[in-house]
Amino acid sequence: MVRVGQRLGKYRLKRRVARGGFGDVYEAYDTIEGISVALKIPLGGSVKPEQLDDFRREVRITAKLEHPNILPIKNADFLGDVFAIVQPLGEQSLDDRMSKRMTLERRLDYIDQMLAGLAHAHERGIIHCDIKPDNMILFPEGRLRLADFGIAKFARKTINASASGSVGYMAPEQAMGKPSARSDVFSAGLVIHQLLTGKLPQWPFEWPTEGKERLKVLHPDLREFVRRALEVETRKRFRDAVAMYRAFKPVKRKALRYATERRTKKS
Template sequence: MTTLRIFSNQSASQSNLRVGARLDKYRIQKRLGEGGFATVYAAFDTIEGRHVAIKIPDDRYVSNSQSLDDLQREVRIMARLDHPGVLQLKNAQFAGDRFLMVFPLGEESLADRMCRRMSRALIVDYLIQMVDAVAFAHENRVLHRDIKPENFILFPDQEIRLTDFGLARIESGMHDVSASGTLGYMSPEQAMGHPSFRSDVFSLGLVLYRMLSGELPEYPFEAPLPGYNRLRRGVSSDLIAIIRKAIDPSPRKRFRDAVAMNNALAKIRYPLSDRSVAQRVGAGRGTRRSTRQAA
């Protein structure tokens, strides 16, 4: 599956919309990314005076009634997720015959940030925010189904937000048999058409494993896992145990959802082996939690 990336430092290239073109109050600045069903542009909101990212589905996709239902579902799911760790949907509308989904413009994706060195403290800061965001989605019965580095967007002040709910569903216990998702991060049962909250936990666990180890284990896992020694470097054994549980091939051995995973993570006061760095726990869900130097 091709990812639509929403961030600000991609090079401009040819697209159906020219630089300077107007869509309602938005002025197109450059194309950021293109997938099989939509294109994402950087644009300027001429009324609010803000830079935004605009996701525009392909015309053929919008003209299909079933596809319109899918777009409406994605919009309604994102509209119900008000959390600092979820990329906010600012607006959804038709501008002429084009359907627009408007978001804040980030700096880059986690996938791109992972190409450069990150400190253990920064990784854990992101990790805590990521688990909290997925937990909030699960609390609201939203199953994401496509958790991967490309779908986390970085913002200033070390903030990271989950995006791209195009495959998301409201969990009801009933699913069509579909292997929708991204190979490499999809759980075994999701690949068989049986996604669940435990599947999102598996995908999230693999993202966290890759962040800390620099390697992405390939299923079926064989011991020793690639990069395992690097994974353990500078990180508490309790945090390693959470990640190992999240990526267990057996769904029943994983956390039942990201809420349970988040609760386990909140109990770890010192996620790094350096005990001068402690976890700061927010007063409630939706409050950012990060690491800080212990007093």
């Protein structure tokens, strides 16, 4: 069993920071470089052949993505008998950050960065399949990086796959085993709705959703942007994160200007 305080190669495990369905993430100290990193390790430390294939696929997919809003991999190797993926260590997840107050400017900036990273993946034919606040890691100076491509798929169109993903953030068609880039769009829409209102929409995702009072004070184009992302019918959504990000840019400018004008009128 892997435990805090243990030494794995040049890394000393300091604390466990997260647990997922495939493995644990530890904060570890690199005794050579003198920095703290994140170590993703299979549950229990041991890895079965089929699990190794999953981790190898995650590494190879992530290695194809070089973008400031995607969490890179520093190394992936066996440390003794334990397989580990080494990545930069962030300060907290977006899920942690959402429990604290944020300005609209900050929320829109996080949305911008999330969509920029996801659009980069979609441009390369990679669908993430697990978009949620836990998989968005925050770094100093407000940098957001999309993480955990553990169940990502290479796909240009809808594909048949197991219904893998996170309950609460999964598009309806993904839950039926037919994910596509539009499924990531839907999941991103759920995160955006949660960021803007503090409420996570629930099935059957009827519009207007819970949190509509907070949406009412936002620019109409921003409300429409969120509504379109959360269309249950896939063909009515943005076709992928590239189109979604392109549409968000002017909406973001309008929303910021609208919010500034509202504050000015109130004062």
